[in-house]
Amino acid sequence: MMKEELVNKAYEIAKERYAAVGVDVEKVMETMQDFHLSLHCWQADDVIGFETGAGSLTGGIQTTGNYPGRARNIDELRQDILKAASYIPGTHRLNLHEIYGDFQGEPVDRDQVEPRHFQSWMDWGKEHNMKLDFNSTSFSHPKSGSLTLANPDESIRRFWIEHTKRCRAVAEAMGEAQGDPCIMNVWVHDGSKDITVNRMKYRELLKDSLDQIFATEYKNMKDCIESKVFGIGLESYTVGSNDFYIGYGVSHNKMITLDTGHFHPTESVADKVSSLLLYVPELMLHVSRPIRWDSDHVTIMDDPTLELFQEIVRCGALDRVHYGLDYFDASINRIGAYVVGSRAAQKCMLRALLEPLAQLRQYEANGQLFERLALLEEAKALPWNAVWDMFCLKNNVPVGEEFIAEVEKYEADVTSKRG
Numbered sequence: 001m002m003k004e005e006l007v008n009k010a011y012e013i014a015k016e017r018y019a020a021v022g023v024d025v026e027k028v029m030e031t032m033q034d035f036h037l038s039l040h041c042w043q044a045d046d047v048i049g050f051e052t053g054a055g056s057l058t059g060g061i062q063t064t065g066n067y068p069g070r071a072r073n074i075d076e077l078r079q080d081i082l083k084a085a086s087y088i089p090g091t092h093r094l095n096l097h098e099i100y101g102d103f104q105g106e107p108v109d110r111d112q113v114e115p116r117h118f119q120s121w122m123d124w125g126k127e128h129n130m131k132l133d134f135n136s137t138s139f140s141h142p143k144s145g146s147l148t149l150a151n152p153d154e155s156i157r158r159f160w161i162e163h164t165k166r167c168r169a170v171a172e173a174m175g176e177a178q179g180d181p182c183i184m185n186v187w188v189h190d191g192s193k194d195i196t197v198n199r200m201k202y203r204e205l206l207k208d209s210l211d212q213i214f215a216t217e218y219k220n221m222k223d224c225i226e227s228k229v230f231g232i233g234l235e236s237y238t239v240g241s242n243d244f245y246i247g248y249g250v251s252h253n254k255m256i257t258l259d260t261g262h263f264h265p266t267e268s269v270a271d272k273v274s275s276l277l278l279y280v281p282e283l284m285l286h287v288s289r290p291i292r293w294d295s296d297h298v299t300i301m302d303d304p305t306l307e308l309f310q311e312i313v314r315c316g317a318l319d320r321v322h323y324g325l326d327y328f329d330a331s332i333n334r335i336g337a338y339v340v341g342s343r344a345a346q347k348c349m350l351r352a353l354l355e356p357l358a359q360l361r362q363y364e365a366n367g368q369l370f371e372r373l374a375l376l377e378e379a380k381a382l383p384w385n386a387v388w389d390m391f392c393l394k395n396n397v398p399v400g401e402e403f404i405a406e407v408e409k410y411e412a413d414v415t416s417k418r419g
């Protein structure tokens with residue numbers, strides 16, 4: 001039997017099986033079509049970017065591994081992103097960091113960046129139907145040190161305030177060009193390796209910097225702010241902690257970014273969704289996979305990711321969340337890393353949408369708690385994979401493991417030939 005026929009047959013059976021527990025699979029397929037990931041550009045080149053004389057990665061984050069074939073310039077990065085996207089069903093966005101500007105070999109310092117440095121990205125995004133999101137970049141710069149927006153040295157703090165203000169202007173230009181808000185994330189690594197006796201002072205400075213940065217109102221971009229527990233070499237104190245940014249976000253109506261690697265290992269990120277959405281307008285996700293620390297392994301269809309997407313669906317909040325990915329694994333084929341991580345996030349969303357929620361809620365309302373637990377368990381084994389295969393088939397991307405050979409071919413033809 002042809003693969004297509006098999007997929008169709010399994011899909012029809014799955015539809016009936018899901019209908020029996022009150023789930024409309026056709027409706028879920030439509031919702032999946034409107035679910036857009038924001039692919040992070042930095043998996044393709046190990047977070048290096050295109051500044052002239054770009055140095056090593058700093059700011060307490062690390063790529064480990066030296067798998068051959070990383071994108072060395074803007075053309076290779078664009079080619080790799082398009083190749084990866086061709087194996088990911090649906091249409092998606094691209095999340096750029098400031099250091100990925102099209103600087104044309106010019107030394108453009110971070111406090112000099114302008115929308116024109118991203119014009120070719122805006123044109124490229126339009127051509128390939130990829131809307132853009134954006135990030136200011138505090139790391140990998142001679143002025144990065146341990147403190148940027150919270151630096152007591154006023155000249156350094158001014159430099160980073162100017163950088164972040166200019167990044168917002170870039171994001172505004174992107175949003176205007178694409179007719180859809182550009183989501184701009186602010187994450188700064190500011191912190192201290194050892195005990196500080198000035199916790200309040202740095203947080204006051206960060207707050208003041210953010211107030212200055214956000215003073216300009218824009219229509220075509222939205223701000224989000226990302227906390228973290230600690231960075232490598234900054235283990236004792238993080239200025240932009242979770243408490244700090246929740247306070248700032250709630251009092252200034254800013255989106256909160258939830259990076260799934262930025263919490264204590266046993267903390268449930270899923271449980272934060274409903275609390276935050278009562279107080280902040282929207283959320284940005286950085287879906288990652290922490291192994292023992294914020295290691296940024298490739299996303300997989302694991303329990304924490306599934307639970308996070310289930311919570312979003314259960315909160316009825318699909319359109320109040322932006323779905324960015326954030327991992328950088330340099331130890332495996334980088335295009336493969338994009339495809340595996342993106343498809344895993346999509347599978348989590350699909351499984352969340354296929355949950356027999358009405359029936360589960362009925363059981364809960366009736367106090368039928370054995371029944372609720374039993375259906376939660378049985379739902380894990382419902383044929384979601386038949387729906388996933390159909391979603392891939394409909395979107396003209398490889399079904400199941402078929403993409404592995406295609407990624408290998410791209411490696412043999414293209415990335416393995418890079419010096």
Ligand SMILES: C[C@H](O)[C@H](O)[C@@H](O)C(=O)CO
Nearest residue numbers: 042061135187259294326
């Ligand atoms: C490169 C990203 O902006 C960075 O990973 C940041 O979002 C982060 O998560 C730092 O740990």
Ligand SMILES: [Mn+2]
Nearest residue numbers: 226259286326
């Ligand atoms: Mn992140």
